[in-house]
Amino acid sequence: MPHHAKARPFTLDELRAYLAEVFPQVWARGDYAIEAVGPMSATVRLVYHPDHLRPGGTISGPAMFTLSDLALYVAILHEIGRVKLAVTTSLTINFLRKPEPRDLIARVRLMKLGKRLAVGEVALTSEGSDEMVAHATGTYSIPAKGDAEG
Amino acid sequence: MPHHAKARPFTLDELRAYLAEVFPQVWARGDYAIEAVGPMSATVRLVYHPDHLRPGGTISGPAMFTLSDLALYVAILHEIGRVKLAVTTSLTINFLRKPEPRDLIARVRLMKLGKRLAVGEVALTSEGSDEMVAHATGTYSIPAKGDAEG
Amino acid sequence: MPHHAKARPFTLDELRAYLAEVFPQVWARGDYAIEAVGPMSATVRLVYHPDHLRPGGTISGPAMFTLSDLALYVAILHEIGRVKLAVTTSLTINFLRKPEPRDLIARVRLMKLGKRLAVGEVALTSEGSDEMVAHATGTYSIPAKGDAEG
Amino acid sequence: MPHHAKARPFTLDELRAYLAEVFPQVWARGDYAIEAVGPMSATVRLVYHPDHLRPGGTISGPAMFTLSDLALYVAILHEIGRVKLAVTTSLTINFLRKPEPRDLIARVRLMKLGKRLAVGEVALTSEGSDEMVAHATGTYSIPAKGDAEG
Numbered sequence: 114m115p116h117h118a119k120a121r122p123f124t125l126d127e128l129r130a131y132l133a134e135v136f137p138q139v140w141a142r143g144d145y146a147i148e149a150v151g152p153m154s155a156t157v158r159l160v161y162h163p164d165h166l167r168p169g170g171t172i173s174g175p176a177m178f179t180l181s182d183l184a185l186y187v188a189i190l191h192e193i194g195r196v197k198l199a200v201t202t203s204l205t206i207n208f209l210r211k212p213e214p215r216d217l218i219a220r221v222r223l224m225k226l227g228k229r230l231a232v233g234e235v236a237l238t239s240e241g242s243d244e245m246v247a248h249a250t251g252t253y254s255i256p257a258k259g260d261a262e263g
Numbered sequence: 264m265p266h267h268a269k270a271r272p273f274t275l276d277e278l279r280a281y282l283a284e285v286f287p288q289v290w291a292r293g294d295y296a297i298e299a300v301g302p303m304s305a306t307v308r309l310v311y312h313p314d315h316l317r318p319g320g321t322i323s324g325p326a327m328f329t330l331s332d333l334a335l336y337v338a339i340l341h342e343i344g345r346v347k348l349a350v351t352t353s354l355t356i357n358f359l360r361k362p363e364p365r366d367l368i369a370r371v372r373l374m375k376l377g378k379r380l381a382v383g384e385v386a387l388t389s390e391g392s393d394e395m396v397a398h399a400t401g402t403y404s405i406p407a408k409g410d411a412e413g
Numbered sequence: 414m415p416h417h418a419k420a421r422p423f424t425l426d427e428l429r430a431y432l433a434e435v436f437p438q439v440w441a442r443g444d445y446a447i448e449a450v451g452p453m454s455a456t457v458r459l460v461y462h463p464d465h466l467r468p469g470g471t472i473s474g475p476a477m478f479t480l481s482d483l484a485l486y487v488a489i490l491h492e493i494g495r496v497k498l499a500v501t502t503s504l505t506i507n508f509l510r511k512p513e514p515r516d517l518i519a520r521v522r523l524m525k526l527g528k529r530l531a532v533g534e535v536a537l538t539s540e541g542s543d544e545m546v547a548h549a550t551g552t553y554s555i556p557a558k559g560d561a562e563g
Numbered sequence: 564m565p566h567h568a569k570a571r572p573f574t575l576d577e578l579r580a581y582l583a584e585v586f587p588q589v590w591a592r593g594d595y596a597i598e599a600v601g602p603m604s605a606t607v608r609l610v611y612h613p614d615h616l617r618p619g620g621t622i623s624g625p626a627m628f629t630l631s632d633l634a635l636y637v638a639i640l641h642e643i644g645r646v647k648l649a650v651t652t653s654l655t656i657n658f659l660r661k662p663e664p665r666d667l668i669a670r671v672r673l674m675k676l677g678k679r680l681a682v683g684e685v686a687l688t689s690e691g692s693d694e695m696v697a698h699a700t701g702t703y704s705i706p707a708k709g710d711a712e713g
Contacts, residue, residue: 136468168436174501175479182474201474202680203702205355205505205655207382207400209375224395225359229679230652230704232357234384234398245374248384250357250400252653252702254680286618318586324632324651329625351624352530353552355505355655379529380502380554402503402552404530505655507682507700509675524695525659532657534684534698545674548684550657550700 122194125150128187131195139183147187153223155188158240161216171211172246178206181235181249184219189231189253192223199231199253206249216240229255272344275300278337281345289333297337303373305338308390311366321361322396328356331385331399334369339381339403342373349381349403356399366390379405422494425450428487431495439483447487453523455488458540461516471511472546478506481535481549484519489531489553492523499531499553506549516540529555572644575600578637581645589633597637603673603683605638608690611666621661622696628656631685631699634669639681639703642673649681649703656699666690679705 123131129147133140144165148156159165159172159180167173182201189199218240223233230252237247273281279297283290294315298306309315309322309330317323332351339349368390373383380402387397423431429447433440444465448456459465459472459480467473482501489499518540523533530552537547573581579597583590594615598606609615609622609630617623632651639649668690673683680702687697 174482174504175475178478178504179475201508203505203507203653203682204474204478205400205503207374207402207503208501209382224357224398232359232398232653248374248382248400250355250398252357324654325625325629328628328654332624351658353503353532353655353657354624354628355653357653358651382503505700507674507702509682524657524698532659532698548674548682548700550655550698552657 121152121191123150123191128191132187132190145180145183148218150187150191153188153192153226155184155191155221157184157187157219157221159217159219161214161240163214166214169211170214172214172217174206174208177208177212177217177237177247178204178249180217180219181206181237181247182251184221184235185223185233185249185251185253188221188223188233189226189255192226192231193255197255197257199255202252202254204249204251206247208247210244210246212237212239212246217246227255229257231255271302271341273300273341278341282337282340295330295333298368300337300341303338303342303376305334305341305371307334307337307369307371309367309369311364313364316364319361320364322364322367324356324358327358327362327367327387327397328354328399330367330369331356331387331397332401334371334385335373335383335399335401335403338371338373338383339376339405342376342381343405347405347407349405352402352404354399354401356397358397360394360396362387362389362396367396377405379407381405421491423450423491428491432487432490445480445483448518450487450491453488453492453526455484455491455521457484457487457519457521459517459519461514463514466514469511470514472514472517474506474508477508477512477517477537477547478504478549480517480519481506481537481547482551484521484535485523485533485549485551485553488521488523488533489526489555492526492531493555497555497557499555502530502552502554504549504551506547508547510544510546512537512539512546517546527555529557531555571602571641573600573641578641582637582640595630595633598668600637600641603638603642603676605634605641605671607634607637607669607671609667609669611664611690613664616664619661620664622664622667624656624658627658627662627667627687627697628654628699630667630669631656631687631697632701634671634685635673635683635699635701635703638671638673638683639676639705642676642681643705647705647707649705652680652702652704654699654701656697658697660694660696662687662689662696667696677705679707681705 165176315326465476615626
């Protein structure tokens with residue numbers, strides 16, 4: 114069965130409810146919003162807040178890393194459901210331009226979803242612009258249920 | 264002037280001729296072929312040869328790295344011309360699937376082309392397939408004419 | 414003059430004072446402490462705080478990224494002084510083990526310090542343990558004074 | 564039992580014989596030599612040959628990638644033996660200086676050796692010099708015997 118045809122474990126609303134339940138500290142403040150999920154893809158927004166700035170008034174590198182990692186995690190969770198717990202094993206991020214103090218949009222495309230390893234890429238853009246401000250690729254380990262790590 | 268409108272220093276044929284002249288050892292054997300170049304993009308083919316195989320009969324990781332680096336270099340050269348010499352400063356490659364013993368196609372998209380730094384990504388697929396077998400991101404330093412490295 | 418013999422622009426106390434002045438939002442809360450600086454090296458501590466945890470009670474990936482980036486920045490600043498402003502261009506982090514809820518120690522070694530590009534690696538360990546919990550390599554652009562980015 | 568005390572599946576001579584048997588195309592020409600193996604470590608030499616040069620007369624990036632990947636593989640094979648087959652899943656390489664036309668030495672340190680994932684770093688230096696010319700980190704998947712990939 115091809116990826117685009119298979120039933121997924123969550124609707125968008127169920128995914129939002131699940132994340133708010135298990136990661137309340139991340140999702141409670143309203144910094145992040147899941148805009149869309151699809152086959153091997155997800156779009157996640159970082160809502161602008163002055164806490165995300167670095168000196169000079171642009172969005173900080175750690176804020177971009179956190180958004181990238183979170184968006185990749187959301188795309189994987191949408192595919193594999195709550196049974197298994199994906200863990201970031203590596204992430205490479207390239208900072209391309211300094212993002213203005215606006216919302217950031219992370220668009221994820223999963224490139225591989227194996228039994229034990231998922232790999233995806235993320236393009237970050239500022240709200241209202243097509244120009245990429247950062248690009249990340251991440252790899253995630255998917256332990257089998259009850260499996261010890263790595 | 265936007266990227267897509269500017270005059271580029273090479274036509275495709277001029278680019279091929281230039282590369283054969285300055286990198287004869289890479290281009291002489293016919294392992295690589297530039298399929299297309301465009302604004303901030305390039306497509307380069309690795310022509311199948313048993314030398315590129317690893318045990319098990321799939322295309323080797325080093326062959327995929329070499330193709331990725333070369334394709335990124337071609338896309339940058341197409342933009343900046345022969346005046347400056349781009350040098351790879353870092354490359355991250357994710358191996359997604361084992362590629363069958365066929366031609367490999369590298370599709371490059373440059374994400375940044377600054378005065379001193381270029382960043383691009385490459386998707387590798389096997390001839391006749393849409394499934395990505397590897398993905399790479401590379402950063403290149405563009406020394407000013409007569410500039411020392413780094 | 415070899416690296417280990419040259420005069421550096423900051424003593425440890427001057428470096429601390431400078432960072433507190435220009436990045437008050439990072440250094441004010443006391444989350445980070447510069448333990449030591451040396452030739453092409455620095456040691457920076459992340460003081461444990463429950464805010465750094467992820468579900469499961471281990472230190473989060475974003476907290477480890479932030480510490481790695483900061484520690485690399487400190488080592489570079491210690492070498493080049495306040496005249497130039499280093500900017501992170503890329504960072505790759507490998508997560509090796511889940512760090513317990515304790516202080517994290519980041520030990521940086523700079524591998525290259527060019528006129529325009531610095532490259533370093535960071536090993537993260539938990540306080541009181543020799544086992545690496547994460548490893549990162551980062552590249553930083555060092556614009557000339559008054560130079561535009563990239 | 565700590566890593567340094569455990570029995571390893573290969574002596575250095577057995578490892579050399581095994582590699583020559585299963586990867587004859589890599590080891591037959593004499594380009595690579597295993598200098599030493601130890602607990603979570605290995606040292607592998609790339610014997611200088613004009614084929615490894617790029618224009619300008621320095622060792623090429625692909626030659627450095629190939630050596631890094633091979634040296635990491637040797638260190639992992641030395642730990643896990645012939646039962647399992649490690650596969651490169653990702654590799655990040657930073658090119659620091661242009662290496663002169665001499666032998667290159669790759670020193671590997673494994674940072675993690677889990678049941679399913681190994682992570683290591685490699686420092687490349689030119690014969691007779693302490694200065695690092697490139698640094699790589701690689702991750703390897705270790706399928707269980709009879710297990711399908713990923």
